[in-house]
Every structure is written in C-alpha cells, then in structure tokens.
Amino acid sequence: MKAIALVTSGGDAPGMNAAIRAVTRLAYAEGFQVYGFEKGWEGLITNTFRKLTPRSVGGIIHLGGTILYTSRCDAFKTEEGLEKAAQTLAENKIASLIVIGGDGSFRGAYALSKKTDTQIIGIPATIDNDIFGTEETIGFDTAVNTAVAEIDKIRDTAVSHERIFIVEVMGRTRGFLAATIGLAVGAETILVPEVKINEAEIVRTMKENTAKGKRSGIIVAAEGVKSTNKLMKTIEKETGAEVRFSTLGYVQRGGNPTARSRLLACLFAEKAVELAALGKENSIAGIQDGRITQVKLEESCRKEKPSSPQLVALAKMLAAYYRRQPKNTLAMS
Ligand code: ADP
Secondary structure (H helix, E strand, C coil), rough: CCCEEEEECCCCCHHHHHHHHHHHHEEEEHEEEEEEEECHHHHHHHHHHECCCCCCCCCCCCCCCCCCCCCCHHHHHHHHHHHHHHEEEEHHHHHEEEEEHHHHHHHHHHHCCCCCCCEEEEEEEECCCCCCCCHHHHHHHHHHHHHCCCCCCHHHHHHHCCCCEEEEEEECCCCCCHHHHHHHHHHCEEECCCCEEEHHHHHHHHHHHCCCCCEEECCCCCCCCCCCCHHHHHHHHCCCEEEEEEEEEEEHHHCCHHHHHHHHHHHHHHHHHHHHHHHCCCCCEEEEEEEEEEEEEEHHCCCCCCCCCCHHHHHHHHHHHCCCHHHHHHHCC
16 A cells, blocks of 8 residues: 655644544545654654544544644754655655644745655745645635734723734735735734835824824735834824734644645645656645646745735725715825
8 A cells, every 4th residue: 555644744733633634534545544743853763653534533633733732843954964864765665744734834845855756845834835736725714814813802901092003914025814804803014024104194094093093003914014113103103092912823823624734735735646646756746726726836935925905005005085086086096
C-alpha cells in the first residue's frame, strides 16, 4: 500500500482538523495509508507519527486547532534538519507528503523538495490569507468572523463612552485580515502594514466626522503596523477625543471553524488527494474565481500575493458621511 505523510505546520488555523479528516478518508478511498506526523516539521525530523484511519479522524470536523499538533521548527531551516526529514520520508516509503499550513510552511516544503523525491503538496491553511495562488485560505473566514464578533462588542463601549478604539488584529506583514475585518465592522480607518500611516489624514477625517456628528470610532490596525501608540497620542492631542487600545490576540486563531472554512478544507483535501494519486508535481491547492485549482509549489513560494487596496478604500468611503455629492467628486483621501 502506498503511503501519504500528513503534517500540520506553523500557526494553527481553524479548519485544519477538517482538512486532516478529509485527506485521510479520501486517501484511504484511493488506496493510500496515511501517517500523521506530529508537531509540524519537528515530527519529520524526529520520525514521530501515528497512523490515521477513516475512523480515527471521526468527530474532529468541528474542532479548532489541530489534532496533529503544530510547531515552529528552527531545526527545519538547517541543511541537517532538512536532510533528516528527507531520510524519514525515504525510510517510511512515503509517496506524497501533504502539508497543511501557511506561507512559512510552504517555504519549508519547497526547501525540503530539493532534498527528496517524495511528491510534496500544500493545503493553504492560515488565518492571514497571504498565500500566493489562492484567494482564500482555510481558517481566514473563521478568524474574520471571530474578530468581527469581538469588535462589535468593543463598539458598544466606544459608542456609549464616545471614544475612539484602536483595535489590533493579527497580520505581521500583510493586511488581508485587517482590511476584511475593518470593512465588515464599519471601521472608520483601517491600518495595514503595506501602507504607511498618514497621521494628518486620519486626524483630518476624524475632525470632519466629528463635525458631522460622529462621536466615536473604530480603527482596525494589523499588528505589523508599528506606530499605533504614537497615533493614539496624536489623535488625543489633535482632536481631544479619548482613545483606547485593545488587542484581540490569540482568540482570533481559535474556535470552531465556520462552515466556509470547513468547506474549503474538504475541497482542498479533495484536490490534494487527487494530486497525490497522480503522483507528479509539487503543488498547492488553491481557489480562484470559485474554482479549485492547482498552483506549482515553487511559484506559490516565489511570488507575493497582491494586496487588495480596494477594501481599504471602500471602507473609507462607507465610514465617511458623504451627503448628496455627485459620485465623481467623492474624495478618497
Ligand atoms: P506559517 O506556515 O503559519 O506561515 P511559519 O512562518 O512559522 O508559519 O513557518 C512554519 C515553519 O516552516 C517554520 O517554523 C520552519 O520550520 C519552516 N520554514 C519556514 N521558512 C523556511 C525556510 N525558508 N526553509 C526551511 N523551513 C522553513
């Protein structure tokens, strides 16, 4: 019987378990055995795995986190670590390795692909949604919904106390999560790492909004935006408003996956097992224009997913109280 190695790596994302379940069951149907390696790349270095069966992955589709555990593994970034992992794949006669994880995990997978003949397939799972080749990743929708529910509660206090809240969401280098959350909560301002903060513009917009009767506000900031502390002080000084800072932290990564995250997990798993059955290219599964697609692993690692500035621009339009102005005179800044 041919064997598939399955691993979850990097930051956990809700829906990873749904992917583990779907890969295992579909792989069995194709005549594969499935070895679940534990703690991300570390499990491949230490050769630590358990056999997964269609029954053993029952009752997990609704659980956040990952039953295979995950880790950030520095040893995997060394030649020695990669060679040990390649040796593990050879020893266990693994035909295909399926890695469920984010862009870092895929870069690791690409580095490993240079040391092994085992086929490597990626299933995009990260709340950051920052992987080239797919419009959405497993866990993103869940994280957006979790953050929106929390920020709706923060808005109650913002409105009651007439305060501005700067709410920090995850996203060290990319603002996909912040932009989507910001739009969905009706944030007055969205700050993403890709765009430099323009304090003067933020203050001006706030003053304009106050003049129009707006007495509170939500600013959604990705964690990669470093100068939020300074911004807080500037807003207080320039507008006289009370500003509070709140970070959502790890709650964004946990919780039961939404139906959408589970569905994506099942669809990506189907593509991954189909690719394993073909046994050829190193690829990742993706979704583009509503269709499940295949993208070369190397291409996904080498290219950067383009930003979506229209989300931030649209949020700005919706937050400002423009009245009875012809469409073409709406100021975007
Ligand atoms: P995510 O997959 O969620 O983006 P990380 O960025 O932490 O998470 O990456 C997960 C792991 O992938 C790292 O801890 C490391 O073991 C491995 N990895 C990341 N980049 C590389 C690389 N260039 N070479 C080898 N391994 C890497």
